[in-house]
Amino acid sequence: MESGLFIEKLILVLVLFAVSLGIAMYSTYLERKVAAWFQDRVGPDRAGPWGLLQPLADGGKMFFKEDFIPFHSDKWLFIIAPGIAMFVSLVTGAVIPWGPELVLESGHTIALQVANVNIGILFIMGFVSIGVYGIMIGGWASNNKYSLFGAIRASSQMISYELAMGVSVITIVMMSGSMGINDIVTSQHGFWDNGWFTWYAFKQPIAFLIFFICALAECNRAPFDLAECESELIGGYHTEYGSMKLGFFLFAEYTNMFISSAVIAALFFGGYNFPGMDHFSGWALTLIGTGVFFAKIVFFIFVFMWIRWTLPRFRYDQLMHLGWKKLIPLALINMLITAVIIAISEGWFSK
Amino acid sequence: MQSLTNRSKMVSDKKMTFLEKLYLPAIFGGMIITAKHLFRKNNTIKYPEEQRVFAPVYRGQHVLKRDEQGRENCTACGLCAVACPAEAITMVANERKKGEEHLYREEKYAEVYEINMLRCIFCGLCEEACPKEAIFLTDRIVKTDDNRPDFVYGKDRLVEDVNNRIDVSRRQLTGKRKEK
Amino acid sequence: MASKLTNEEVYTLLKNAFGDKVGEMLTPFDLLTVEVAAESANAIIEWLKKDEKLQVSYLTVLGGVHYPEDKGREIAVVYHLHSLVNNFRIRLKAFLPIENPTIATITYLYVGANWMERETFDFYGVIFAGHPNLKRVLNDDSMDYFPMRKEYQLEDATREDKDDRFFGRE
Amino acid sequence: MSNENEDYLEEYKQDRLSHETIDGDLATLNLGPTHPATHGIFENILTVDGEKILDAVQTVGYIHRAFEKIAERRPYNQITTLTDRLNYCSSPINNIGWALTMEKLIGCEVPKRVDYMRVIIMELARINDHLICNSVIGVDTGALTGFTYLFQQREAIYELFEEVCGARLTTNMCRIGGFERDFSKTFWTKLDAFLLNFPKVFTEFDNLLSRNRIFMDRTIGAGPISAERALEYSFSGPNLRAAGVDYDVRVMNPYCSYEDFDFIIPVGSQGDTYDRFQVRQEEIRQSLSIIKQAIAKMPEGPYHAGLPEFYLPPKQDVYEKMEALIYHFKIVMGETPVPVGEIYQSVEGGNGELGFYLISDGGRSPYRLQFRRPCFIYYQAYPEMIKGQTISDAVLTLSSMNVIAGELDA
């Protein structure tokens, strides 16, 4: 690999790492504030101006909290679990194109994507499902029944919803003709083309709905937060975790939410594309495009929170029922219809 | 079972309409309700910066009143201690000596008067029991503390300061004493 | 809603059915109160429940009372029963000696009597013969006395922040 | 630390908390004593197969405070403070129930105005109680926001109570013979404001949950009990009505002039969580209507009965009149003679028939005072209600039964 590219990617990775951490941190702050606004409250306001230092206070506290490992637990697995959760959630960001390619005046192009893998979607789905290993190992190693319940719930939920999610994404793959995220985003260029929306959310509303619901479930967000649901399982898989290990779990949850929002924005809402983007080029295009992408991400994070603070949660069997008996058939039917329409429009049947 | 009265009415309807079965209308309806609150002014009282106004009859920290001439009203009759369900009041009575008329209104006075604020349940029965209008509960709240013995409030913290009177006139008028 | 039965009516029926197992009729504050022999208390309650006219089939509350002065019948078990259909209440009292306070359980008639009987056992030591699980319910199993009996003191012996002289009692 | 404490701690070292074992396919799970869903301290030892509950054993008495024993040592007028702490979500009902018992014992007629004032207070307390229960059902299903909306309204009710008696929760509000003081002007304006605002917020809450399919799926069929079983268990109040029996003390044995008011008794069909939720929702609406009727019909008159032997004279009279001074001392010392007798008086509390069985021997304090505590009576049905259900259902059933620890454990 030539050294210039290496440095370029290294910088990108570091920036991405920092941004992911920063966004995850401030998502916790946003979550608290959003909850407060929905509930006619103020939310954190004593740590720094408007409570802006709240995430730092939480982090600082957790770092200096007693690092406790329960006597009956499997120590290595207990320690390793939050690490897995954290690592997996961060690594998925690698294949997402964070902005339009930057074309410098010298003709050199810099891609704002760490790795343009041609199976980007598979990569994301694969890694996201590894994420549940962190939860499972953590829940199992704690040697606590509530944790175990949380872990089992999380893993079966992950498997069930992964399926519907995958099937709903296949429609997008069929329409764009590629599994690379960059290609999918590029195929949604602009906003309006040939008298029709380019964004897949409008072309495939059902696929979007299914994907969105599944994304909620994959992130263990309400109304699918059965793995930790406070009123039943106390803390679920992280019941026995304290200090920074708990911090890692919470961090992973928020990073997951960030990545999920990014994937939704990229797959269904055109990623960095925005209406009238053809009038810009060079630095301006990259900056605005990236800004638009992050605005979309923040919006979806907000929607995640909005749903969490509005809806009651499912019961475990009802969750399975919804996944297997409703979403998967619906996704399959949607896939079939899409396939037929594509086949007709490509003229396969006229031969 | 047969109906006992003619007033009963079935209120629980468990049949869902088709729309309700779709989840979405109720979900969006709920989200609209919460979204409305997003733009509503918050309802929080930012204690300690802002303070809520307590009702005039609020039952907070006690005060031992002095009369207009600055003499203690309490005559150590012990009714408040008897009336206290938490047994939080203790007192030691003493005879007023010559030359102390400016300090104590009655011939007997409480040499020691202690209320254990951790025991006290702020029921207001002592105030009701007092025949001399000496003890009142006020709309001040008792301070928190980290040392348990400090919660036994003696006369130093209960008797009002001559120069810094605590106004209880409003609660005196509500029912316990009619305006002339 | 007025009651559909009168005290006299019910008492007469009861007296006819059980004869001298039923004591005299008292009506403090218009509530029919009957002292019943301890050995036939459960039979009377069963009869009241099964009688088609009375239908006294709701156990309002069951509890004990301790009368230390009343020798030979120190412990009373008091049943409050209610006929929802007729809106008629009745109180039955059975007296037991403190040496052997045993009475038949009524859990086979009312499931809800289970805890009430356990509570009465817990407080007064009344033994309900035939009870499926007669052990303390509110207090710790390790307690070795029946706290609601009059001779036991109420206060926690370890409290030291009060002086009894000030409270108008011993 | 005293030896006595040491001893019982030692005994406890055989540690009931870590008795969890997994044998074969069945596991034992301790729900409580400090589980977040217990809202109070209840311990349920569940035998579960996966998430399905096969058996449950409760332990109660974790906050046993010996109310009935204390009642035998306190003068009659101090017992109000005890009743406060029975069902602390609706303490004014308990206070008034106790005052009614005493009034019945001494044979006192209270003015009509007092009755109506009491009705207003009791219905406010009932709303308060049901609000806690229903909002907590919301919290246990994961919808926290409705809880915060309703708690703002509870603050409004607290302010009303504070205006009447000076305390928010443990009100110690009622006196034998009437009220300590008349309702102030502020009270009436605040009450009007409450009656205006509350229905809006309440409708919002209702819209958030009642017809939401997720919520309905969660609650329908969770923790059911049939009417026959409920009566066997001596259920009362909303939990009995949810099972379909329209038993309400306010209608069956009216007290406090409840016969003057027109209201319906909401009932459910299966006695499951959804029925209980809906019955409570409707009861809140009925209570509002009762309050409005009471305001409309409120007669003029004194706020207490002329009862010099039990109702404290005004402070001025204590200064000026010898007779008043004597009564004052007698009342406070608890030396006014009361009739000897036995009495049972019940009111419709927040959770059902709250009864007072009082035996008076004419002395300073009751000879025996037994509380019919509805929570204690129906909580024993809990294992039966959750058998065959999942852990999530068990949590919801517990909160929808509205078991108040203070009332349960006495």
Place this chain on the structure above:
Amino acid sequence: MGKVTLDAKLETINGQGFQLTSIDKAIGLARANSLWPLPFATSCCGIEFMATMGSNYDLARFGMERMSFSPRQADLLIVAGTISKKLGPVLKKVYEQMAEPKWVLSVGACASSGGIFDTYSVLQGIDRVIPVDVYVPGCPPRPEQIIDGIMKIHEMVKNESLRRRNSSEYKDMLGTFNIESDGE
């Protein structure tokens, strides 16, 4: 009751070797603003604690809205309500399961001293079982008083040296309650 005066805790802060450094101060501030409470709510005071969490008083302002029902994650044990002798050992167990540093707030008359329940079944103050940092009087206390108590705890947290929990004074103090300082 034990002979421990809880002031001893505060005294050790400024004892030799325990001067507050700037790191101590920063961490103290962080801890104070992120005290996750474990509500051990048993009765009436629990309802007032719920009111404190509600919109009108909003504990979230202090960064405390995240309830940690798991003792491992909690920093502040809020004991609200009557603790009976039957419940005492449970409370102690919960305290032992909490990770250091931990603080205890005793809310209301019952938890602090037994209140009106001077009876055979009620523990006359939780400081017979676990060390208490701040007492809140009232039956139940108003939310204002609970917030006062929490802010008092904040003061303590801010002024606490990082190393106090390792000091022998602290271990001795726990020893008087028969609590071993290393968790379980």
